[in-house]
Amino acid sequence: MKSPVPIAPAAQSSVAEQKRGFAILDSERWLGPLLIGPAVIYIFLLVGVPFFMALYYSVSNTTTGGGTMGFVGLRNFTAVIGTPKFQTALKNTIVFGLISQAVILVLSNALALALQHEFPGRRLIRFLILLPWVAPISIGTIAWLWIFDSTYSVLNWMLRLAGLIHGQGYMWLGLPHLAMGSVIAVHVWRQLPLATVILLAGHSSIPQDIHDAAAVDGAGFWRHFFQITLPLILPISLVALLFGLIFTFTDMVIIYNLTRGGPFDTTQVLASLAFYTGIAGGDLAEGAAIALFLFPLLLAVALGFLIIAHRSEVT
Amino acid sequence: MATVETREIRKFFGDIAAVNGINLLTRDGEFLVLLGPSGCGKSTLLRMIAGFEKPTDGELLIGGTVVNDLPPRARKIAMVFQSYALYPHMTVFKNIAFPLKAQRMSKALIPQKVDWAASLFGIGHLLARKPRELSGGERQRVALARALVREPSVFLLDEPLSNLDAQLRASARDELQQFQRRIGTTTIYVTHDQVEAMGLGDRIVVMKAGTVRQIGTPQEIYAEPADTFVAGFVGSPPMNMVRHRDYTLGFRPENFHPKILNGNTKVVGFRFSVTRVEYLGADRLIYGTLIGDFSDQKVIARLPATVTVKIEPATSYDFTVPESELKFFDTATELRIAPRPV
16 A cells, blocks of 8 residues: 655645635535525515515605604505595506406417417517517507507508598597507517417427327317317416516506506506606605505415416426 | 228438338238337337328328328327326326217217226226326326227327336236237337337337338247348347358357257357356356357357356357358348358
8 A cells, every 4th residue: 555645734724725715615504595695685675675665655654755754554545545546547457457468368378379380480480579578668668659649650550551440540549448458459569478488388398299199089179279288388377377467567667658547547557556646746655555555466366376376287 | 990001101301211111001900010229210100190290202091091181180090109198187087088078979978988998907996096196007008098998990009118117018018919909909019129029019010210121920020030130130139140251141149059959950060259158047148259260250149048058258169050040141232132051
């Protein structure tokens, strides 16, 4: 046996130092908290603190002017619930959310089904479909603002060209139902890419053998879709729907840019009403109360969906 | 009941020919095995018969009618997949009932048919379970029951045993054959496992690179291989191939024995230098090279355990092969040729 080669003292000490440096990184007790720490701090400062502030604001009498921060109990809630402005906004939020999500689910399913198949230019189409999601939303909405413009509307021009309307054309954002329809259309345009991508992932997770088995077992298109494909992508569809609903209930960019809640508050939703009341109107407390109104409901919806998604296991 | 026929059938993926001109005709009620290494086109051929792939060229007939343009569901076939492809969100009952519902069978009849199919495979007690609650063997039976339940005219099986462990595979093979004999439905079975092919098939179709190299009974394939590929692919260890003059000489390891064992028959002798002896229980495998006329070509001998002749590594022995067991192949074309004096 040979004796081990002696190590020079300098080299030995540097090895020891290195060891100490690695010791922290090697220890699970320290490495874990070290790595997750920044994320926790980030979430606490940017999500946690504002959320709890909003909770407190909603039961206080604070305004943007500052000053008082007195506790007033549920007065903000009781005061706002009775107002027609709030009730319209609540109704609009539900209409806006449900209709847009229903349309998105149907369209994204159709798109995902179509994009499953190989065809020339599939990559280009997939890329184009993703565009509304990656484009800055404000810019996209402003483009839509021009499309819906009362005088220069491209939409009216096209309809006129197609011989479907004559004369002046529609005031897309100026009439209550048309305005709501337009806002929903833009919202669908905006959210469709994400839902499609989620469902595409869901579709590709179904093994080809299952589809082949259904084909050889005699299933036609509808039976195949409703009895095989749909149940298998149900969990991931629910995730898409959950994201979509929460996003819809909390977002106001499209409404802010297109209609500012008008005409006559017919497109006002809770998120935009909270903004106009709390920030533009200065009544921070009432704004917070409006913004938080849907929170318990959304929480329940989210929990329900997650439970269903968890139950309908797919293997 | 029906026959399956392919006429000059071809399938190209881009420039690559996965199946290149195959002519095949099953007999009624036959168990036909497609055997070949992976990538030989056997699965593509099966998928064309099922209707999942459209042939680039050629005709496909089931029961005498051209079915090239028929979708899978109109072909009266049933298929068992390697993955079993059970519907994961349905119970076993619903899985088996699915083809019946798709056929619009009356609701009253469906439970009877499902019970009948389930009892054939002994899975009656599993009907309420979901596929994920079943073992591999049980899943395989459910897949078979689902395929059988609507009494198809042709069964297609794509490596249905390859996901089972070795022990289960042997018993499943046995059951599968008995079941096929009983119902007598024409069956096409794809596998890369020659033991399965030999054990199950009435006839075996050996494929390579999209073409058929030989069709025959297991005995024919084994004893009279049509070319060097078949000779080398079937049998374990494979047939010994020895270059000699302008041809290739083939002989099975079990026919390559020490001289003293081949007594009265006409034999051809070889000088065999042993490098390694492998003891396998029932057999001994003896690895080495030929010396003399066939210099330095590797061969294997297989001696049953009943032969107790002492064989040692690093020693040379006189070995012989009965003349009748020598197969001759053309070196250039690899095809079988008539016997000639060695």
